[in-house]
Amino acid sequence: MIDRIEMSACTSMMVGKKASLDGATYISRNEDRLVAIYPKRFIVQPAVTGRKKTYVSPYNQLTVPLPETGYRYTATPDADQSAGPNEEDGFNEKNVGESATESVYANERVLAYDPFVKNGLAEDSMTTLVLPFINSAREGVRYLGDLVKQYGSAEGNGVQFNDQNEVWYMEIVTGHQWVAVRIPDDCYAVAANQVAIQTIDFNDPDNYMWADGIQDFVDRHNLNPDADQWNFRHIFGTDTEKDHHYNTPRVWFAQRYLNPETIQDPESPELPFIRKANRKISIEDIQYVLKSHFNETQFDPLGSGSEHDRKTYRAISLSRTANSHILQMRPADQHPAAGVQWVGFGIPAFCPHVPFFTDANDTDESYHELPAKMDLNAAYWLYEALAMVVESHYADFIEDDLAYQKELNEWARRKIAEVDAATAKISGSDLTQYLTEQNHLIAQHYNNATRELLFKLITMGTGLSKLTFKMDPNL
Numbered sequence: 135m136i137d138r139i140e141m142s143a144c145t146s147m148m149v150g151k152k153a154s155l156d157g158a159t160y161i162s163r164n165e166d167r168l169v170a171i172y173p174k175r176f177i178v179q180p181a182v183t184g185r186k187k188t189y190v191s192p193y194n195q196l197t198v199p200l201p202e203t204g205y206r207y208t209a210t211p212d213a214d215q216s217a218g219p220n221e222e223d224g225f226n227e228k229n230v231g232e233s234a235t236e237s238v239y240a241n242e243r244v245l246a247y248d249p250f251v252k253n254g255l256a257e258d259s260m261t262t263l264v265l266p267f268i269n270s271a272r273e274g275v276r277y278l279g280d281l282v283k284q285y286g287s288a289e290g291n292g293v294q295f296n297d298q299n300e301v302w303y304m305e306i307v308t309g310h311q312w313v314a315v316r317i318p319d320d321c322y323a324v325a326a327n328q329v330a331i332q333t334i335d336f337n338d339p340d341n342y343m344w345a346d347g348i349q350d351f352v353d354r355h356n357l358n359p360d361a362d363q364w365n366f367r368h369i370f371g372t373d374t375e376k377d378h379h380y381n382t383p384r385v386w387f388a389q390r391y392l393n394p395e396t397i398q399d400p401e402s403p404e405l406p407f408i409r410k411a412n413r414k415i416s417i418e419d420i421q422y423v424l425k426s427h428f429n430e431t432q433f434d435p436l437g438s439g440s441e442h443d444r445k446t447y448r449a450i451s452l453s454r455t456a457n458s459h460i461l462q463m464r465p466a467d468q469h470p471a472a473g474v475q476w477v478g479f480g481i482p483a484f485c486p487h488v489p490f491f492t493d494a495n496d497t498d499e500s501y502h503e504l505p506a507k508m509d510l511n512a513a514y515w516l517y518e519a520l521a522m523v524v525e526s527h528y529a530d531f532i533e534d535d536l537a538y539q540k541e542l543n544e545w546a547r548r549k550i551a552e553v554d555a556a557t558a559k560i561s562g563s564d565l566t567q568y569l570t571e572q573n574h575l576i577a578q579h580y581n582n583a584t585r586e587l588l589f590k591l592i593t594m595g596t597g598l599s600k601l602t603f604k605m606d607p608n609l
C-alpha cells in the first residue's frame with residue numbers, strides 16, 4: 135500500500151465571514167505531493183438518484199455502501215485513479231464546501247491505544263464519501279465523524295468545511311479519535327501538517343464537536359500532560375525537530391503577514407491556531423499566503439539570504455503542489471452565483487487561481503480532459519509549463535509573471551461583478567446553464583493570457599543562454 139505519510143503534506147487557511155473583506159466564508163489549501171508532476175483535473179460530478187452501489191477504495195479497499203441519492207458537486211480528482219479518486223475539494227449544489235485533507239500526525243502515546251485502521255477512511259475517499267451527502271458545514275463534520283466511528287481512520291487528517299454562515303475545521307488523529315472547532319466569524323486559522331486545534335470546551339457543543347468517548351479515552355490512558363486544561367494539541371499532537379523546520383514556520387509566516395504587529399518565534403509550538411487579523415482579509419490575501427515562500431525574509435528559497443537560511447524552513451508554495459484551491463462561499467441571498475471555486479494548477483507562486491462558479495453542470499475541456507503527456511491545450515500542463523519557465527530565469531521573468539497575475543486578478547473581480555449583475559434575475563436551470571457558459575469563457579480567457587505570457591517568456595529566454603560570447607560586430 136502507498137505510504138501516504140510520504141505522499142501528502144499540505145497547508146490550509148480558513149476565514150470566517152466577518153473576518154473577510156466581502157462577507158464570504160473561505161476554506162483553502164495547497165495540496166502538496168511527493169513529486170513535482172501529479173496531474174489533476176477539475177470536474178463536475180452529477181447528482182444521482184436510485185443508486186444501488188458499494189464504494190470500494192482502490193487505495194486500501196475501504197468498502198462503504200453508498201446512499202441511493204447524492205448531490206451534484208465539483209471536485210479536483212487525480213488523473214490516475216489507481217490509488218483512489220482523491221477528489222480533494224469542491225462545493226456541492228447545496229453550497230457546502232469541503233477540502234480534504236491536511237495531513238496531521240499524532241504522537242506515539244495516543245496511537246498506542248488507538249492505532250490507525252488499515253482499511254479505514256483515508257484521504258483518497260473522504261470527499262467522495264462525504265461532500266455529495268451533506269447540507270451544511272456542521273453536518274459535514276458530523277457525517278464524517280459517523281464514518282470514522284463506523285469504519286475507523288487509516289491516517290491522520292485535517293478536514294475543512296464551509297457554507298455561507300460557518301467554517302469548521304476537523305482533525306482526525308488516531309483510528310477513532312477526532313475533534314472539530316468552528317472558526318469564529320471574525321477570525322482566521324492556518325494549519326500546516328501538525329495538530330493545530332488547542333483547547334476544547336466540552337460545554338459548548340455549538341462551537342466544538344468531538345468523537346464519542348474522547349474524554350474517557352484520554353483519562354483512561356493518562357494522556358493529558360496538563361493539570362489545568364484539556365488541550366487537544368498537547369494531548370494528541372507532536373513537537374519534534376521536523377515540526378520546527380517543516381511545519382510550524384508556515385503558520386508563523388501566514389500569521390506574520392496577517393498580524394505583523396505580533397512578534398513570534400517561527401519554531402514555537404504554541405503559535406495560536408485561531409487569530410484575528412489586523413485588517414479584513416481579501417481573496418488576494420489568501421492567494422498571497424498560498425503563493426508564499428517566506429517572501430521578504432532571509433528564509434526565502436528564491437531570495438538573497440545565506441544558503442543555510444534559504445534551506446532552513448519548508449515554504450508554503452512548492453514545486454510539488456498538485457492543486458491550490460480557494461473555496462469562496464458568498465451569501466446566497468445577495469449572490470445567486472454564491473459559490474466560487476478558485477482552482478490553481480502549477481506552482482502557486484507563479485500561477486493564478488482561476489475562479490469558477492460552482493452552480494454549473496460542466497467544466498471546460500481544458501480542465502476535465504488531461505492528456506498523459508505535456509499538452510498546452512490542457513490547463514494542468516499549461517500552468518506546469520509556465521511555472522517551469524518562470525523559475526528557470528526567475529530574476530528576469532518574475533516581474534512579468536507578477537504583472538500577469540495581477541492583471542488576471544483585476545479581470546476576475548470585474549468578471550465576477552459582471553456575472554453578479556447578470557444573474558440577479560436568473561434562477562434554477564437557467565442560472566446553472568448561464569454560469570456553466572461563463573466558466574468556459576473564464577477558462578478560455580485565462581488559458582489565452584497564459585499562453586501569451588509563456589510564449590513571450592520563451593522568446594525572451596532565447597537571449598539569456600549562457601552559450602554566448604561577446605564579439606567584434608565586424609567579424
